[in-house]
Amino acid sequence: MGNDPVGQRIALVTGANKGIGFEVAAQLAELGITVVVTARDDARRQDAAARLREKGGQVHEVALDVTDSSTVEAAARYVDERLGRLDILVNNAGIGGDVAAQRPSSADLDMVRKVFDTNYFGVIAVTNAMLPLLRRSAAPRIVNVTSGLGSLTNQADQDHYLVNVPAMAGYPPAKTALNALTVQYAKELRADGILVNAIDPGGCDTDFTRGRFTVQRTAAQGAAVAVRLATIPADGPTGGYFNESGTVAW
Template sequence: MTETTTALVTGANKGIGREVAARLAALGTTVVLGSRDPHRGAAAAAELGPQVHPVPLDVTDRASVLSAARWIDEHFGRLDILVNNAGTSVSLAAQAPSSVGLAAVREVFETNVFGVISVTTAMLPLLTRSPAPRIVNVSSGLGSLTRMTDPEDYFTSRPPMAAYVPSKTALNSLTVQYAKELRGRNILVNAADPGPSATDFTAEFPGLTRTAADGATVIVRLATLPDDGPTGGFFDEHGPVPW
């Protein structure tokens, strides 16, 4: 990667997304910081330095996604790295499979799955102009069917969730499908498990000691893979995560 590399990180005004933006900028990457709230996005970009540029981006709003793609095209002409980080959930109490409302499930899938499709589709023409394009979908170990069904894994003791967890399993599958289609275009597509990190997103899980910076590690690694790097995989900071 060179100093002219351009990256888009969605949902990057706080938490792990912000740390990914900061780390990529520190590597010399020009970072487009996508944020649903333009004021928070602008404030975060200003704090992270002149290599970070805010753009309003609501991944559930097609017009917003297309507008962000046009902005990147006008200002940089291409995109080298896409980090689909924006994610959402609803309260644990609202996700019990036996009583979950479809509206809650749709809300989560709109961002965590459909939003990824919308953004990736819009950015692909820009990515194809890059000599070494990379796509990283920020998933979760909770999306691993293997870990969820292993009686020895601590995930089996986590509360059952009918929205967030299935959305990340679907995202993992989607990652494989993108990798299959885009392999011939030299676009490496992988899913990242940042691990349980103490952010606003995990407020319902007190006691976490890993930081957002810890969670960003594997994402940045996958975003800066060499040409012979893997594609269609699911990784955490230690290596492959079982599907």
């Protein structure tokens, strides 16, 4: 997966105020790509943008809650009016939810819906709002940040380390659904040259995993997978599911 010369491309990253999202934004900015940092939390979003600017990045920051259509539409208008197009969309925003409330046999359906609303429906909302801007790009790319927990193959493998992760009715199925959605967008948009892929950043030291699972990798290492897929050339893959080692089994 070699990279094209990046030029002055424009990227938008959801949930970019911390963790993997922030590191994705930072690595894209280091490549000379203009980055639109989006997140719900005003203070954290503004702080993240300021830190990236201190490093020399060309950065914009916009309020965006993927579950709030008015902010999604406002973010698309901002990009349209200020930048004119979008080359890269990284759908990173996601929530884990209360693990105990997602136990399948006693699932809190409101919690499950909340997880799906952000991790699945939010991706549809943002992607569709940004598609007109992506269609103006010479090299449009969409990267959906999913999880190894979205792999049905690995979840069902009794010898895989994921077998030790608690059973949940929300988060893993939402990521499996996101994987399936990625394939459907890739099918529809292939003829338009829009490459759409899902990435598993792996277990990283972030707010989501800290205290829940044992992890050995940094958020920056997880972000590198997304950046690689966000900058693939025109002959790169589409409709795939990747981690740092290559293709992940569905």
